[in-house]
Amino acid sequence: MVKAHLIAVGSELFLPGHEDSNTVFLRQRLFELGIPVTGVSVVGDDETALVRVLEAVPRGANVIILTGGLGPTEDDVTKKAVARCLHKSLRYDDKVQAQLEQFFASRKRKMPENNLRQALIPVGSRVLDNAVGTAPGILLEERGCLYFLLPGPPREMEPMFEAQVVPVLQQKFGERRIVQRHFRLTGIPESAADQIAAPIYRRYADVNTTILSKPGDIQLILTATDDAGGGAASLERLSGELARVLQEYIYSADGEPLEAVVGRLLAERRMRLVAAESCTGGLLAKRITDVPGSSAYFLGSVVCYDNALKQELAGVPAEILDRHGAVSSTTASALAAGIRRRTVADLSVAITGIAGPGGATPDKPVGLVYIGLSYADKLAVKKFQFYGDRERIRFQATQMAMELLRRVLLARPVGD
Numbered sequence: 034m035v036k037a038h039l040i041a042v043g044s045e046l047f048l049p050g051h052e053d054s055n056t057v058f059l060r061q062r063l064f065e066l067g068i069p070v071t072g073v074s075v076v077g078d079d080e081t082a083l084v085r086v087l088e089a090v091p092r093g094a095n096v097i098i099l100t101g102g103l104g105p106t107e108d109d110v111t112k113k114a115v116a117r118c119l120h121k122s123l124r125y126d127d128k129v130q131a132q133l134e135q136f137f138a139s140r141k142r143k144m145p146e147n148n149l150r151q152a153l154i155p156v157g158s159r160v161l162d163n164a165v166g167t168a169p170g171i172l173l174e175e176r177g178c179l180y181f182l183l184p185g186p187p188r189e190m191e192p193m194f195e196a197q198v199v200p201v202l203q204q205k206f207g208e209r210r211i212v213q214r215h216f217r218l219t220g221i222p223e224s225a226a227d228q229i230a231a232p233i234y235r236r237y238a239d240v241n242t243t244i245l246s247k248p249g250d251i252q253l254i255l256t257a258t259d260d261a262g263g264g265a266a267s268l269e270r271l272s273g274e275l276a277r278v279l280q281e282y283i284y285s286a287d288g289e290p291l292e293a294v295v296g297r298l299l300a301e302r303r304m305r306l307v308a309a310e311s312c313t314g315g316l317l318a319k320r321i322t323d324v325p326g327s328s329a330y331f332l333g334s335v336v337c338y339d340n341a342l343k344q345e346l347a348g349v350p351a352e353i354l355d356r357h358g359a360v361s362s363t364t365a366s367a368l369a370a371g372i373r374r375r376t377v378a379d380l381s382v383a384i385t386g387i388a389g390p391g392g393a394t395p396d397k398p399v400g401l402v403y404i405g406l407s408y409a410d411k412l413a414v415k416k417f418q419f420y421g422d423r424e425r426i427r428f429q430a431t432q433m434a435m436e437l438l439r440r441v442l443l444a445r446p447v448g449d
Contacts, residue, residue, distance in 0.1 A: 154171060349364060350367065400420050
């Protein structure tokens with residue numbers, strides 16, 4: 034199986050405001066070429082440190098791409114480090130030297146002496162022409178591995194990759210395609226999801242499984258190469274097994290965010306939604322309206338943070354607030370019913386809770402949230418206890434509000 038490892042070279046990459054963009058570009062392009070990237074390293078302008086990084090690259094990598102460190106200055110050490118690692122000597126390349134001289138002559142400038150360093154090439158390597166700058170790229174094939182040394186400036190690296198690296202990769206490894214399945218889940222902790230999924234995905238060595246998680250949202254990404262090894266078929270079998278055991282929690286099988294899933298279901302059913310938000314302060318409305326075309330199904334949201342506005346805008350009776358408080362099952366129910374009565378919505382959702390860090394009582398801790406739903410002739414309220422800081426609690430509240438909406442739209446139980 035073809036695997037790539039990327040190494041970004043340059044001490045400036047450790048400074049604020051100098052983030053590496055080369056490996057971001059390369060990861061995307063290699064994915065499109067069907068070559069998975071299994072590791073990325075960043076190392077400063079230190080020859081010994083770079084040698085150590087090269088020696089530590091996993092043996093399974095058969096494409097190693099280095100960017101940066103090919104300039105004319107003393108701290109440009111990439112060629113020296115690669116030559117040292119592979120036990121190669123450096124030699125002057127007459128053709129590269131002539132190109133350098135022509136580059137400066139065409140600009141009517143004298144070539145600095147140190148630019149000759151760029152004509153030093155590891156023995157046995159192939160030069161990759163630089164159509165934009167002075168630093169030539171280098172290709173070395175050693176120990177069954179392709180080493181590509183590319184210049185650091187993206188305006189030089191990207192065209193060199195497209196014009197000279199891509200054809201080599203396609204000739205060497207043929208046309209390949211990476212296939213992927215992107216499950217998204219909610220309503221289950223990461224540890225619980227992995228406990229269910231791990232015994233299954235561990236059986237599929239030719240499928241790479243990645244789990245990304247934040248409170249309220251788990252992403253399970255399956256990746257395989259569509260080649261003679263049967264990776265695509267394995268991925269389909271694994272996807273089917275995981276879908277069966279995690280069906281209750283999966284809201285998307287293609288990476289679609291929950292707000293887009295809910296929006297699509299509303300649009301398909303030609304239903305309109307309205308919301309009343311207290312502790313989330315309009316975050317639910319923001320997420321829903323981040324989806325293009327949401328005006329077709331979303332009427333809007335009332336942010337009724339103060340109790341007076343809960344009464345005035347959503348019609349919550351004063352006696353409910355006095356007796357039960359703003360954070361209660363009864364108030365969530367009244368918010369959902371009241372805001373729906375005052376609009377032409379087909380269904381409504383209401384969120385009230387304590388996002389913290391203050392405002393808690395012994396009976397009502399930080400993270401306590403009630404979500405109310407009004408749909409058809411029904412009212413439903415669900416109680417949640419979320420954990421984390423204010424931002425996390427608010428996000429989880431909106432996530433579960435949309436998950437309850439999704440269940441309603443699919444005619445599934447929403448709980449108590």
